[in-house]
Amino acid sequence: MSGCKPGGTKILYSCEGRVITGNRIGRTMGIPTVNIPLDDKDELPQFGVYVANVYVPQMDLMLKGVANLGVKPTIENASGSNPVCVEVNLLDFTGDLYGQDIKVDLLEFVRREMKFDNLEALKEQINKDIKYAKDFFDKTKHQMGHYE
């Protein structure tokens, strides 16, 4: 799915789903995220990190974030790889969205998803991704528009 937002920013991909509990490692890294599972049978864009908007209809909220779409190869899991999900660190929101139905719009590709040697290296990279996304929103003075 692709489209355009008011103000002209292109949407590379949109997905919707209910926020689930992740492995809770993000919280221990000081980088809380909201996770939604994706159907890997759908045609998905390249696994990687994207600047994103998150819309929470029940709260009438439009939030800014930076998302990873993929299988988190750095995080070993007893059954092998993780299911495909989109996981967003919100730049301007610290509340709880667990159980909410949300819509995630991917706006700009930042980098490919990678397997890091340790969580410290992953955390360092995610902090750079967050900086990238903040600069993106500053630069574009991104309009938080309404969805039809």
Ligand SMILES: Cc1cc2nc3c(=O)[nH]c(=O)nc-3n(C[C@H](O)[C@H](O)[C@H](O)COP(=O)(O)O)c2cc1C
């Ligand atoms: C901006 C961003 C970038 C990420 N990049 C990667 C990555 O390149 N490789 C990876 O294995 N996981 C990546 N992740 C996922 C993290 O591994 C994940 O957020 C962390 O393990 C916490 O997961 P949890 O919420 O399930 O505990 C990224 C997450 C975010 C928010």
